Amino acid sequence: VLALLSTSLLLSLPSTPASAEPEPPRIIPQPVSQHFPGGPGVSLGEDSVIVVRRPQAAAVRDVAGLLAGVLRPSTGFALPVRHHPYGAAGWIELDARGPAELGQEGYRLRTEGGKRVLLQAHTAEGLFRGVQTLRQLLPAKVEAATRQDGPWTIPAADITDRPRFGYRGFMLDVGRRFVPPADVKRFIDQAARYKMNVFHWHLTEDQGWRIPIEGMPELTTVGGSTQSGWRPGTGGPWFYTPQEYRDIVAYAAQRYVTVVPEIDGPGHTAAALASVPGLNCNDTARPPYYGFDVRVSILCLTDERHRANVRDFVGKVFKETAALNPGPYLHIGGDEVPSVTREQYAGYIKDAADAAVANGKRVIGWHQIADGPLPPGSLLQYWGDASDRPTIGTANESANVRQIRAGLAQDAQVLVSPADRAYLDMKYDAQTPYGLQWAGLVSVQKAYSWDPVTALARPDGSQGLVTEEQVAGVEAALWTDRAYRGSSRLPTSLDQFPAPAVYMDYMSFPRLPALAEIAWSPAAAKDWEGFRARLGAHGPRWEAQGIGFFRSAEIDWR
Numbered sequence: 001v002l003a004l005l006s007t008s009l010l011l012s013l014p015s016t017p018a019s020a021e022p023e024p025p026r027i028i029p030q031p032v033s034q035h036f037p038g039g040p041g042v043s044l045g046e047d048s049v050i051v052v053r054r055p056q057a058a059a060v061r062d063v064a065g066l067l068a069g070v071l072r073p074s075t076g077f078a079l080p081v082r083h084h085p086y087g088a089a090g091w092i093e094l095d096a097r098g099p100a101e102l103g104q105e106g107y108r109l110r111t112e113g114g115k116r117v118l119l120q121a122h123t124a125e126g127l128f129r130g131v132q133t134l135r136q137l138l139p140a141k142v143e144a145a146t147r148q149d150g151p152w153t154i155p156a157a158d159i160t161d162r163p164r165f166g167y168r169g170f171m172l173d174v175g176r177r178f179v180p181p182a183d184v185k186r187f188i189d190q191a192a193r194y195k196m197n198v199f200h201w202h203l204t205e206d207q208g209w210r211i212p213i214e215g216m217p218e219l220t221t222v223g224g225s226t227q228s229g230w231r232p233g234t235g236g237p238w239f240y241t242p243q244e245y246r247d248i249v250a251y252a253a254q255r256y257v258t259v260v261p262e263i264d265g266p267g268h269t270a271a272a273l274a275s276v277p278g279l280n281c282n283d284t285a286r287p288p289y290y291g292f293d294v295r296v297s298i299l300c301l302t303d304e305r306h307r308a309n310v311r312d313f314v315g316k317v318f319k320e321t322a323a324l325n326p327g328p329y330l331h332i333g334g335d336e337v338p339s340v341t342r343e344q345y346a347g348y349i350k351d352a353a354d355a356a357v358a359n360g361k362r363v364i365g366w367h368q369i370a371d372g373p374l375p376p377g378s379l380l381q382y383w384g385d386a387s388d389r390p391t392i393g394t395a396n397e398s399a400n401v402r403q404i405r406a407g408l409a410q411d412a413q414v415l416v417s418p419a420d421r422a423y424l425d426m427k428y429d430a431q432t433p434y435g436l437q438w439a440g441l442v443s444v445q446k447a448y449s450w451d452p453v454t455a456l457a458r459p460d461g462s463q464g465l466v467t468e469e470q471v472a473g474v475e476a477a478l479w480t481d482r483a484y485r486g487s488s489r490l491p492t493s494l495d496q497f498p499a500p501a502v503y504m505d506y507m508s509f510p511r512l513p514a515l516a517e518i519a520w521s522p523a524a525a526k527d528w529e530g531f532r533a534r535l536g537a538h539g540p541r542w543e544a545q546g547i548g549f550f551r552s553a554e555i556d557w558r
């Protein structure tokens with residue numbers, strides 16, 4: 001009774017900052033279990049070190065190096081990486097010899113005796129995920145690039161964590177709008193902070209071809225000469241050199257992020273058609289496309305000679321793409337194809353899938369690819385609405401539902417990216433200066449309040465299309481069709497385009513962290529009010545990192 005009384009007293013009294021207990025840390029994504037017992041935390045100081053118990057393990061040292069790279073500039077401490085604490089008053093210890101039950105990405109983080117922060121995992125990857133939590137246990141200004149005042153205290157904590165889904169993706173469309181390498185890396189870094197682990201790089205579009213293909217330079221010199229709204233001669237060509245490309249893949253790998261390259265086809269191919277005459281039915285290269293429409297192109301699939309040209313093209317392109325990308329997947333696109341027969345479409349999907357498999361890759365595609373034959377272990381990326389469900393189990397199921405069923409019948413798994421939840425290019429509200437709204441407005445609450453498994457069940461929860469095991473994960477997608485002010489008319493001047501990072505920051509924050517939590521945290525942990533409160537505390541972190549986020553009125557920002 002007394003305890004109850006004092007709790008209700010505490011709740012009814014306005015809390016004064018001076019007497020208030022330190023606030024519990026506000027971790028995103030919410031860990032599986034977390035306990036903050038109170039009592040002394042661990043304070044970092046001039047003599048602190050980062051201890052790695054197996055300094056010979058290069059991967060663990062790399063994780064320690066990344067952690068030091070975050071902590072050194074803001075704390076001003078030297079924080080050397082050692083194999084012993086050498087009498088430091090407070091230290092952080094990384095140990096990759098934790099129990100196998102932690103899995104590939106799990107970790108346990110404990111603060112002990114006011115001296116040691118012990119981060120344990122079974123893998124270096126698990127340590128990297130745990131380091132992202134550790135950052136959030138320190139004050140927001142730890143993220144600053146310049147020296148800040150302490151104290152730098154990590155509260156007493158005991159956290160055990162592991163992801164719900166193994167595939168936690170974020171997509172970036174560099175076809176419509178080219179994103180320079182430094183901004184691509186920044187995006188990868190931002191997503192990795194929220195424990196996302198797959199970067200889906202949408203590299204080819206009607207408006208631009210950005211991946212270098214050895215032996216086919218015109219793909220980038222001609223195919224890369226446009227962006228949405230930018231005609232040839234306005235400054236391009238825009239593409240990644242092989243060195244830039246490899247550098248980004250390595251940057252991602254260091255953060256335990258897998259790169260999934262997408263070569264879209266047979267639609268979304270105007271840039272390829274402008275570069276390679278034989279892909280066109282009239283054997284003449286079409287003019288480069290820099291408009292704003294979709295469904296404007298298709299590779300020629302109407303006769304066997306052209307189908308052979310396309311097969312040869314896809315074979316060469318996938319071989320080079322596979323050589324640049326060590327990850328297990330190749331995304332073959334397959335969306336929004338104008339004027340194609342079922343047979344032509346299925347034939348293209350077969351050729352593309354065969355080429356992916358021949359180069360040792362698993363196939364991912366937009367969920368329409370289930371209309372074609374899929375090799376075992378494929379992933380269908382569902383981009384319909386999370387609300388496109390009432391037809392499930394009825395005699396006339398929607399095309400989306402039918403295609404998911406067709407994919408599951410071929411043993412594919414589903415990657416869930418509902419446009420009305422996970423599309424970061426949708427406007428937040430009617431005032432959002434960028435983006436589209438064909439899938440509706442996507443507020444922060446809307447981006448957060450859904451579930452990947454029940455999104456593919458009837459609205460009352462019955463008749464689920466997929467089991468938890470059939471869902472590989474969740475992906476947030478940032479398209480760049482209308483990455484400029486005002487969405488209905490073509491801009492009259494290139495100044496109307498914000499720099500890519502301005503658009504990316506504004507559209508991704510705060511929705512990317514919302515989707516990261518959907519992908520990582522247990523379904524039972526989902527709680528909008530709790531998330532809102534935690535999110536508000538991340539505003540100062542984003543400020544410290546220089547992220548120009550959208551100050552949604554749904555959130556009480558600190």
Ligand code: TNX
Nearest residue numbers: 294335366383425436479481
């Ligand atoms: C649909 S999602 C598309 C893209 C556009 C996007 C804009 C998908 C597979 N296709 O071509 O960029 O809408 O929101």
